[in-house]
Amino acid sequence: MTPADAVIGALTVVFAGLGAFFFLVGTLGLLRLPDFFSRTHAATKCDTVGAGSLLLALALYNGLDADSLKIIAIAGLVLLTSPTSGHALARAAFRTGLVPWRKERAGEEAS
Amino acid sequence: MSGFLWGVAIFLLVNAFLCLWRAYAGPTVVDRVLSVNIVGTKTLVVLVLLSFVFERSLYIDVAFVYGLLNFIVTLAASRFLETGRLRGDWS
Numbered sequence: 001m002t003p004a005d006a007v008i009g010a011l012t013v014v015f016a017g018l019g020a021f022f023f024l025v026g027t028l029g030l031l032r033l034p035d036f037f038s039r040t041h042a043a044t045k046c047d048t049v050g051a052g053s054l055l056l057a058l059a060l061y062n063g064l065d066a067d068s069l070k071i072i073a074i075a076g077l078v079l080l081t082s083p084t085s086g087h088a089l090a091r092a093a094f095r096t097g098l099v100p101w102r103k104e105r106a107g108e109e110a111s
Numbered sequence: 112m113s114g115f116l117w118g119v120a121i122f123l124l125v126n127a128f129l130c131l132w133r134a135y136a137g138p139t140v141v142d143r144v145l146s147v148n149i150v151g152t153k154t155l156v157v158l159v160l161l162s163f164v165f166e167r168s169l170y171i172d173v174a175f176v177y178g179l180l181n182f183i184v185t186l187a188a189s190r191f192l193e194t195g196r197l198r199g200d201w202s
Contacts, residue, residue, distance in 0.1 A: 012112075016115070016116075019156075020119055020123070023122075023123060023126050023153065023156075024122075024126060026126075027126045027129050027130055027149075030130055030133050030145075030146065030149060031132065031133060036139055036141055036145070039133075039142065039145065040141075043145060043146075043149050044145075044148075047149055047152045047153070050156075051152055051155065051156050054119070054156050054159075054160075055156065055159060058159055058160070058163060061112070061163070062163070067162075067168045067171055070171045070172070070175065071159060074155070074171070074174055074175050074178060077175070077178050077179070078152065078155070078178060081178065081181070081182035082148075082152060084182070084186075085148055085182055085185035085189070086145070088185065088186055088189040088190070089141050089144060089145055089148075089185060089188075089189045091193070092141065092189040092190070092192045092193035093139070093141040093192075095193050096192060096193060098139060
């Protein structure tokens, strides 16, 4: 095992761990946040970063190859399509009359 | 390294099953569509991970098609929710 292999393995583990952490944060946001708009904020953002980071880690682990190019293309696809679909869903929800959630404040007019 | 990739894949699958609870109990329809979209993204990453575990590069192409279908499904569902139909102009 040469030092370059060790560096690439360490980078793979770091990026994969970061991606898994972001996926966990997205799942927590999807389960715990109070209304649809905050949930779509948390879920799509964290899923975009998590999938991009994990796919980058796998492309690093694979080395310079045609499969690596395909994985980078999938990462670009996710980075393009995940915010677009989240925006389309939030737009549909807002146009059909879903009211965004506001925090109730005691003894104060909601501005 | 294969064990590590197995671990990440199992972690993502547990996350995906937790997301399915929102698809079951979500108060609105858009919550359910968003949850299915998120599960689809996680499945895409799991497919690429499993292509390394089983050493079959065919799964990468399957993941690509999965991502494209996921995008189309979410756009079609949101358009249907907004306008009530799938074909024709937006008016």
